[in-house]
Amino acid sequence: MADTLTKTTPEAPGPRATTAARPTEDRTAAAPEQPAPTVIADAVDVVYRVHGTAASGRGAATAALGRIVRRRGRGGEERGVRTVHAVRNVSFTARRGEAIGLIGTNGSGKSTLLKAVAGLLPVERGHLYTDGQPSLLGVNAALMNDLTGERNVHLGGLAMGMSRAQIRERYQQIVDFSGVDDKGDFISLPMRTYSSGMAARLRFSIGSAKDHDVLLIDEALATGDRSFQKRSESRIRELRERAGTVFLVSHNNKSIRDTCDRVLWLEHGELRMDGPTAEVMREYERFTGGKA
Amino acid sequence: MSQLLDKPPTATAAPSGLSGPADPPSDAAPALSPADLAARHGLTVSGARPSLPAYVRQLWHRRHFITAFATAKLTAQYSQAKLGQLWQIMTPLLNAAVYYFIFGVLMNTRHGVPDYVPFLVTGVFVFTFTQQSVMAGTRAISGSLGLVRALHFPRASLPLSYCLQQLQQLLFSLCALVAILLAFGVPPAPSWLLAIPALALQFTFNAGLALVMARLGAKTPDIAQLMPFVLRTWMYASGVMWSIDTVLKDRHLPHAVTVLLEANPAAVYIDLMRFALIDSFHAGRLPDHVWAWAVGWALLAGVGGFIYFWKAEETYGRG
Numbered sequence A: 001m002a003d004t005l006t007k008t009t010p011e012a013p014g015p016r017a018t019t020a021a022r023p024t025e026d027r028t029a030a031a032p033e034q035p036a037p038t039v040i041a042d043a044v045d046v047v048y049r050v051h052g053t054a055a056s057g058r059g060a061a062t063a064a065l066g067r068i069v070r071r072r073g074r075g076g077e078e079r080g081v082r083t084v085h086a087v088r089n090v091s092f093t094a095r096r097g098e099a100i101g102l103i104g105t106n107g108s109g110k111s112t113l114l115k116a117v118a119g120l121l122p123v124e125r126g127h128l129y130t131d132g133q134p135s136l137l138g139v140n141a142a143l144m145n146d147l148t149g150e151r152n153v154h155l156g157g158l159a160m161g162m163s164r165a166q167i168r169e170r171y172q173q174i175v176d177f178s179g180v181d182d183k184g185d186f187i188s189l190p191m192r193t194y195s196s197g198m199a200a201r202l203r204f205s206i207g208s209a210k211d212h213d214v215l216l217i218d219e220a221l222a223t224g225d226r227s228f229q230k231r232s233e234s235r236i237r238e239l240r241e242r243a244g245t246v247f248l249v250s251h252n253n254k255s256i257r258d259t260c261d262r263v264l265w266l267e268h269g270e271l272r273m274d275g276p277t278a279e280v281m282r283e284y285e286r287f288t289g290g291k292a
Numbered sequence B: 001m002s003q004l005l006d007k008p009p010t011a012t013a014a015p016s017g018l019s020g021p022a023d024p025p026s027d028a029a030p031a032l033s034p035a036d037l038a039a040r041h042g043l044t045v046s047g048a049r050p051s052l053p054a055y056v057r058q059l060w061h062r063r064h065f066i067t068a069f070a071t072a073k074l075t076a077q078y079s080q081a082k083l084g085q086l087w088q089i090m091t092p093l094l095n096a097a098v099y100y101f102i103f104g105v106l107m108n109t110r111h112g113v114p115d116y117v118p119f120l121v122t123g124v125f126v127f128t129f130t131q132q133s134v135m136a137g138t139r140a141i142s143g144s145l146g147l148v149r150a151l152h153f154p155r156a157s158l159p160l161s162y163c164l165q166q167l168q169q170l171l172f173s174l175c176a177l178v179a180i181l182l183a184f185g186v187p188p189a190p191s192w193l194l195a196i197p198a199l200a201l202q203f204t205f206n207a208g209l210a211l212v213m214a215r216l217g218a219k220t221p222d223i224a225q226l227m228p229f230v231l232r233t234w235m236y237a238s239g240v241m242w243s244i245d246t247v248l249k250d251r252h253l254p255h256a257v258t259v260l261l262e263a264n265p266a267a268v269y270i271d272l273m274r275f276a277l278i279d280s281f282h283a284g285r286l287p288d289h290v291w292a293w294a295v296g297w298a299l300l301a302g303v304g305g306f307i308y309f310w311k312a313e314e315t316y317g318r319g
């Protein structure tokens, strides 16, 4: 995927980096046979506002009271609110069929960027355009520990917007893939009786059961044993083949190498590098290795 | 080919002028700006609020989620208890017993009210329905931030689902109520069927109120701490354990107070339910235009609450 892009532009080192930060748009016209874009980020900034930071040094209660009193009538920047500029001026274009890895050290803004793409966080500046509704792979919050695995499969599917018929059709697949029934009939027991690994597998299994146009995965593969990780990676490849786009955040470099053909590297909220997996990973490993 | 950006691109490059001076001449067609590219392929801005009709359609599409979530919450509630789902009936019965002990025995509010126990229990159950719906609505968004921040669905699903859970709870309570009615010698009558429209109207009213509270509670979660006091005051003013019509008959209160007491939506729905179920609670004890009030409140809260909630749809769970 990324390879086809490179052919149209000559090697452009150093100085051209500014324009090259938007590598794909430039070439759309020149290469009309490219797959359609699914996510376009245009100079996106995301800012968190944190209320209730006791920056003023007053007691927590008085500070809180002050906040409530001041809230009314004042339009501008509130006091006692700290801002965290988590994503800065990030631009990229993702296309159908791409699996894009998102790397960067802790706190570099990977999760924030995914949430913004999913439309779950507002962008401060810039624009995010998406094809359909990108979804985070994370059905966890909809599941209930006191319910059986079986009921959770239904509840989770419905929460993701699947129809009842779709769920019925995929039910056996979901259970088989999760492997919770391998050691007995666990699917009919409440989820609180599962080991944390089993629960994680069932959650991934439910979350990946839906056909997503754009699937955003945030460190979901870290759990589970090695064989399950292998299976999840092949599931991601499968999802991608069903003509979607997959974004994958992982701290497992091997996992990124195995599943992604393009990598975005975020550092301090800025897009530091965007390109084929091998190149970016090489730079990234030099960066993290050099730092340690 | 990849780009190592030592410094972030400082120019927030104007969306149109993408071809920098160093670019190869693109003779085929002019480069597309991100906005144009998005428009050409039909991409839309992520996380925008849908129109009201689209919102209603999305909600309808999620109806099975709404019911499944309600049922799941209801079942999960007592799943660790030894007696399990038996508590669905036991809890309202115990509740009624406590109220009877305090107001019927200790304080003797029963004075002058015929069929006091059915009268009281109906009041308690019907008011609890509204009370719990409002409480659950207040926490519907602020207490489910994990869900709201992870998945996409019309957010009104949550308050509606919680109201539905309360409706299911009420149906259990009604089973207990029927047992109490029969035990206290209230005969079954065709008028019992009037409970159905009364409940439907009350449910609509509750849902609307829950939607309003959900939006308020999402912005200011502290409201959830305040609501129990507000709701308790409302209960004492709604004639749950005393009879509004008896009190109004005895005293000469200002007209405004009378209207206020009689138009109070909780009192309206409680009286309608008593009228439907309790033989001795005849039409003469109902305030004027009671059905009109019931429909009016349901429409006002239902439609108004829904629109009010939808107006902030894109803000829930953010920031």
Ligand SMILES: Nc1ncnc2c1ncn2[C@@H]1O[C@H](COP(=O)(O)OP(=O)(O)O)[C@@H](O)[C@H]1O
Pocket: A048, A049, A050, A084, A085, A086, A104, A105, A106, A107, A108, A109, A110, A111, A112, A113
């Ligand atoms: N809810 C939040 N409120 C305020 N700041 C946050 C919040 N979530 C994340 N941040 C900040 O935003 C930055 C990026 O965080 P995150 O996207 O979670 O990084 P990553 O996923 O790459 O580890 C960090 O500095 C983090 O402290």
Ligand SMILES: [Mg+2]
Pocket: A110, A111, A112, A218
């Ligand atoms: Mg993260």
